[in-house]
Amino acid sequence: MLLQGGYAVISGIVGRDSTAPVFEVENLDGEYTAVEPDSGAWRLDWWDVSETQLLKTMWFDPVFERREGLLDYANFFIVTSRPEDAAIVTLSIGDYEVTRIMQTSSAPTVSLLYPTGGESLQDSAAISWTASDADNDSLRFDVFANRDGGNWEPIAMGVTDTFVMWHVAYFPGTNAGRVKVVVSDGWNSSADSSDGMFSVAFHSPEATIESPQDTDTILATSYITLSGRGTDIEDGNIPSDSLQWYRYAEFVGTGSLLQVGNLEPGLQTFLLFALDSDGQVGMDTVYVQVLTDGDQDNMADDWEVEHGLDATRNDAYADSDFDGLSNGQEYSLQTAPDSTDTDSDTYSDGEEVARSSDPRDAGSVPTTTWIDSPVGDWGLLPNGWIGFGDPLNFSWNLCSADDSLDPLRYEVHMDADPNFSNPLIAYADTLTNATGTWPLAIGMQYSWKVKVSDIYGHWIWSPVAYVTRGSNPQMPTQIDSLICMVQDNSLLLHWSPVNQDTSGNPITVVQYLIYAAAGSDGPYGFIASSTSTMWIDSEAFELEWPTWFYRVVATSDYATPPLLDRHAWPYLPASIHQTNPK
Secondary structure, eight states: OOOOSEEEEEEEEEETTSOOSEEEEEEEOSOOOOOOOBOSSEEEEEEOTTSOSEEEEEEEOOOOEETTEEOSEEEEEEEEEEOTTOOEEEEEETTEEEEEEEOOSSOOEEEEEEOOSSOEEOSOEEEEEEEEOTTOOOOEEEEEEESSSSOOEEEEEEEOSSEEEEOGGGSOOEEEEEEEEEEESSSOEEEEEOSSOEEEOOOOOEEEEEESOTTOEEETTSOEEEEEEEEETTTEEOOGGGEEEEETTEEEEESSEEEEOOOOSEEEEEEEEEEOTTSOEEEEEEEEEEEOOTTOSSSOHHHHHHTTOOTTSOOTTOOTTOSSOOHHHHHHHTOOTTOSOTTOSSSOHHHHHHTTOOTTOTTOOOOOOOEEOOSSOOOOBOOEEEOTTOOEEEEOOOOEESSTTOOOEEEEEEESSTTOSSOEEEEOSBTTEEEEOOOOOBTOEEEEEEEEEOTTSOEEEOOOEEEEEOOOOOOOSSOTTOEEEEETTEEEEEOOOOOBOTTSOBOOEEEEEEEEESSTTOOOEEEEEESSSEEEETTGGGSSOSEEEEEEEEEETTOSSEETTEEEOOOOOEEEEEEOOO
16 A cells, blocks of 8 residues: 655665665654755655656755764754655665665564563663564664653664663663664554553762862861762752752751861861752762961961971062062962972973963973064164253163063163163163153263063163263353344344354254343343244334344253243343344
């Protein structure tokens, strides 16, 4: 009898070598949602019994790729609508037919022999059955178990023998267990299940202490963190309120995480009990060594004495071996606070920690690092003479490091001795500036340079620059050659430039300020400024005064007091007078 339309599951295993060791069709009763791929290298064809009419074609691609690499075989599982009058299904890759399944005239039968009901199963059990098929087809068996009348859980699939060993120890405990065996000839199938219910012993929960671990040590002045969990085959995860902690016979708390203090020096035992819903208990134990810390510096007294530290005072923040790690850090890392290089690999403990290598393992060393000079030049300033009242501000260009996470530190070294025998040191205010607050001797040349270092103990030096502080010089008492002439009904003032002070040191004039008065004794009023050495007074002949008196003041950035937002040298400026040519 040919099957009418409905649904079917087509499943199997195909190989990359174009083989198909497993291929079967399971016809389904009822309504299902079809999941039908529409492309791929492999093809499923549904035919009628005479194989003259192609009823349906499906294409799919099995997935051979997995995270662990390329597999030789891949499973496929397709839920599809079944054409009416379908009697043959062929599996092909391209135009090559790999295998086929044909409808047979009769379905196979199966009879479960054990367990059939009333048994009490423990550890493992041999599920057995008998089966027959009038068509003498090859048969395959799928075995399932059920503990509560709900879903059937697979025990074994694709079995070709008439028995399978079941590891009952991994099956949840029950008093209503049943087993089902499904037989298939590749097209037709049938099943048999236990007539009655059997029992499987309920399991004890498993308690697991995650923290601390055996051989862990902790200071008596600290709190110990207890962390654990419980699992049960029947209940799953044990609730937090069913986890109980004990220190010896002393109850200390409930939950998956808690802290315990008031620790006594010596070996202490902590226990975790997990209770499941059927009253069974699981237990785990851990042993912790509690160490004395009399000076409460978070370092064990015995360890301090072993490494030459003082166990009677808090010296955790000191760096006894100058390796860049405090004693407290060395205790946490279990490196030696009395040795800069615990593992003797030529790298200091501090550098190894900063470079993410293990300071206790000579085979673990930091990667190479370096610092690059600024692009172009260093741009060191000042490099020469500075005025008596000038602040000592140093500046330079940025360096770079090969490691983007490697912060650089800049410091200025300055000394009257060009060999830097006893340098003054200033640390950078920003990445490119530092301020020196030292009193410098007048007229003495000082050498200075920049040291650039990283957190790993590497450094480079800049070239040497020089700075000399001058005395408090005076402007020349006169501006030479201050002349006045008539030009196009205007008065033209012209004077010689000022380019050095009375000590012969070079100066830079910011601007010249021009003042005018009706009399030689003033008062003089500001009328203009000029950055050059000339100025034209186009309004001079419009005034009623017969005589004009002019005064020119040269101003510089290097002195006080301020004048018109500039700094003027304290001196008596030159003055002239000019009779009105009218």
